[in-house]
Amino acid sequence: MILMRYCKDGGAEFISHLDMLKNFGRTFARAKIAVKYSAGYHPHMLVYMSAPIGVGIKSYSEYCVVDTDETAEEFKRKFNLYSQSGIKCTAAWETDSKKGVASDIVKAQYLIKGINDFEPKEISDLDEFIITARDGSEKNVRNLIYSIEKADGGIRCVLGFGNGLRVEKFVEKLVGFYGGDDIDITKEEGLTADGRPFEESKCQ
Amino acid sequence: MELNEKIKKILKRVEKPARYIGGEYGERALSPSALNYCICFPDVYEVAMSNLSIRIVSEVINRVEGAVCDRCFAPWTDFGDELKKNGVPLYSLGMKMPLKDFDMIGFTLQYEMSYTTILYMLDLAGIPLLRTERGDDYPIIQAGGPCAVNPEPLADFIDIFVIGDGEESMRDLAELKLKISDKREFLKAATAIQGVYVPSLMEVEYFPDGRIKGFSIDKPIKKSLCRDLDGGAFPEKMLVPNVESVFDRAVIEVMRGCYRGCRFCQAGFIYRPVRPRKPETLCAQAVKLIENTGFDEVGLNSLSTGDYPYLKDLIKKLKCELPKDVKLALPSLRLDSFDGEFVQETKKNSLTFAPEAGTQRLRDVINKDITEDDVERGLNMAFENGYSGIKLYFMFGLPTETDEDIYGISDIVAKIRKIYSANKNKERNLRISVSASTFIPKPFTPFQWEAQITEEDVKHKAGLLREKLFYRNTNLSWNDFALSEIEAVLARGDRKVGKVLYSAYKKGCYFDGWSDKFDPEKWNAAFEENGVDKRFYTREWGEDEILPWDFIDCFIDKKFLLKERKKAYAGEVTGSCKQGCKACGIQKTFRCDV
Structure with a gap:
């Protein structure tokens, strides 16, 4: 394999x-x-x-x-x-196994550009971060926002991946708070539960 | 070439953005050249990417030194609206070049209901719709394809038509354009190419009642004919679509033309003569296509693949030469050519057949040379091979049709159920879908003079059938009459219909072939606004009347078509060309291989 x-x-x-x-x-x-x-x-x-x-x-x-x-x-x-x-x-x-490509990547690091300037601390200080799911239900995903900081002309954040938080929903909410235009999202790294890059823990 | 930032921004807001990015595997690296040609398909990406003719035209143009062929498909309404809103002109998918910067733009006319979508694309490109409003700064707008045999409804919009096969005519046209840059001079000189029609160089005179009095050209325009199809241009590379397309497979064209001559079928007459390719040529093309694309299926396309004279040999060769996991698809099989050896490898549950008419009498009228025995034999074979779903196509309103013929459809369904049970299958597992469309008389067929039935007739026939077809797992559907009626008007339309097309588009009609986009109210308003009566075009035409397409010569004698019409009314079958030449007229131009 x-x-x-x-x-x-x-x-x-x-x-x-x-x-x-x-x-x-x-x-x-x-x-x-x-x-x-x-x-x-x-x-x-x-x-x-x-x-x-x-x-x-x-x-x-x-x-x-x-x-x-x-x-x-x-x-x-x-x-x-x-x-x-x-x-x-x-x-x-x-490799000799599927390596959990689908199940072990539970976090992802993104670089998001296009949201108007804001202080990331305002987000990390929040107790709850409510998003509206596809079925219309509201969901607190604060526990899936692991880090958020200003970097490279945008914000870099680590969010839950494949487990209930879609980055587009997160961005939609931020644009709702602060405004923004021409949003550009890049997934930079897939991470395992301990926060290490997937390939660092699985591919060596 | 890269997508510009404005387009990227729009792409994030639309459905299926991969339709608009290009860059598919197999795309040539294109750059502007002495002649920039863009082939346009007036429908969405998924439909366009399945079409073979635009691939052939691209291949032909790209082989001309100094010419480059790019492509553009109709953007769905969401993307179209965004382009307009953001002031981004419609662009080609390869070079991402605005359409209006090309030297020539070619539309393929596959279906009459796509005509307004041509106007939509021109509009999005910022190109004036009417040819009289386009100066020398705008590209030359060209059109071709099967519907071009009656070009008149589009005569106000298109600068130049190419009628017939594109292999040689499109090459000659590109070469000529490279020599002559002046638009008027080029259009005039282009008329020397077989198959070329320039509407601005022909006047049509009408009688006060709207019938045609005459055309201002001395001799008819002969369609272009590719005499050596086997050696004709064929693309051995094709683009692998980014988005799942209607037919996601490699395609070879086993032959052009059809031996049968079903009297309602336009393709059966306008693509004459029958020109089969050699099995060796086809096999080599299929191998190359599979190698270049990675598809796992090859479609053996033609109007009636079961009639391809070397089919067994071809299938044997393909099975030998292609990777073993590549399947063959034979999309156009007739009931009487259905054979265990030709059974589709791709789908094991549902088969589609088109008896077209419910009784033997009516099938004889339309020259659909299929007997009840053929139906029985074909179905037995299908059920033995594990099929449990049958889709049947019929037509309402064929000439001489009576209620008995409608009941005949129901009898066929009953017979199918019986055959299925006799094959030791449980009847409840059989699914039958009956689909009926309204007959549309088309140019260059023996039925080109016929009237189209009315909405009341359709309702009556559908009602009869619905009462009779009361079986478990049997589904009946029929076409929207309003759509068929407009298709009939456009199919046999003259230049006056162009004004209706213009008004309809201005009222918001495009993507009319998509049932959710088709709006009969807007069309009716467009007819009314221009004082054009639909019934004038859907009526029975006089046999001595000049027809709007009479200045086009498809090499089929009008006398032959009239003779066929008479035979239809007498219920006489002409049969297939394979049983001997029927002297349709094409034999005077081409030595048919029958």
Whole structure:
């Protein structure tokens, strides 16, 4: 098996998670990367992806496990040769398990630009941070906001990932508080529960 | 090329933004050249990316030295509104260049109800809709495709039409444009290319009652014909869509034209003669396409793939040469060509057949050369192969149709259920979907003179069928009459209809092919405003009348079409070209391979 880290930018951030999965299958076929298939009634490629990010969010820290016998080096070379623009494998490791790409990445570090200037402390001092979920219910997600600071012309924050807080909802709320325009969100790093980068704890 | 910041900002606010970013795998690195051509498809990305003709045109243009072909599809309303609001002109997907900066823009006319979407795209591009309002600073607007055989409804908007196959005509047109930059001079010179029609160089004279008196050209415009399809341009690379498209697969065109001659079918006549490609050529194309795209399915496209003379050989070759996990899809099978060996590999539960008419009598009238035995044999084969869903297409309002023919549809459904049970299947597991559309008389068919039925007729026929089709798991649906009526007007329209199109667009009609966007009220207001009566176009036309498309020569003799019409009324079948030449007229131009 191969664990790959890839980035999604240059326009590719607008491709949805499901379309990405489909495109991956085609990239592997073009690159002649022999991916193993499930043995069920409807066989499918054994590819495991990290939890989806919203359409329009750039990411330099997406992970995917591919069940193949390729070497990491060969996999990365072939993938990048045949991948579409904006999707690039930045690292690959040989592994013998799924590595919990979907379950172990529970936090993510984002760089958010475009929100009008504000003092991050105002957010970290809050006791509750209410967002409206898709079903219309209100939810306090303060415990999923781990850090927030000013950095690189925007704010850098660590939020819960894949566990009830979508960064778009968080940003929507901040824009509601402080105003903003032309919001740009970049997922910089996927983190495990202890706050370490996923690959630091899982890929060495 | 990069998306500019303004566009990126808009993309964050719209549905399926990946439709508008380009950069698909397989996209050529394009840069502005001596001739910048943009092929436009007047529908959304998912539909456009499934279309083969625009890929062929792109291939043809890109092979011309000094020319570059980019592409642009109709943005959905959310993105279109944002473009307008933000003052961003509609741009091409490859170079991200505003449409109005191209030298020539080509629209493909696949469906009459997409005409207003052409106006929508021109409007979003900041290009005046009427050709008389476009000076030399604007690109030349060209159109082609199957609906171009009657170009007249679009004559006010399009500078130049290419009628017939695009392989040679589009190449010649691009080469000519590279030589002549002056718009007027170019349009005049282009008429020397076979298949080219320039509306500004032809006047139409009308009788006071609205019928056509004559055209101001000496000889008819002959359609362009690709004589060597096997050696014709075919794209061995295709873009892999960013968004799931209608047909997400590689496509080869096994043949152009159809042997059958169903009397209602426009494609069956305008794409004549039948030109099959060699199995070796097709196999090599399929292998290349799969290698270049990574698709896991190849579509064997044509008007009737079961009639492709070397089908067994081709399938054998493809199975041998393609990776073993690549499936074959045969999208256009007739009941009588349905064979165990050709059974679709991709879907194992539902099959679509088009008997078109409920009784043998009416099927003979339309020359749909299918017998009850063919139906039975095809269905037995399907059920033996595990299919449990059947989708059936019929038409309401075919010439000579009676209530008996409508009841015949119900008899077919009953028969299917019986055959299913006889194949040791539980009847309750069978799903049948019956879909009926309203017959639309189309140019260059033996039924081009026929009247279209009225809304009351449709209601009556649908009512009869609904009463009869009371079976478990059997679903009946029929087309919106208002949509079919406007399609009929546009299909047989003359230049006067152009004014209606203009008004309809100005009232907000576009994406008319999408049922939730189609607004008959606005269309009716547009007809009224321009004093144009729909019934003038949906009536029965006189056989001695000059038809709006009579100045176009598709190589099918009008006498042959009239003879076919008479045979239809006599219930006589002409049959397939495979049973011998029927002397439709094309044989005078092309030696048919039958």
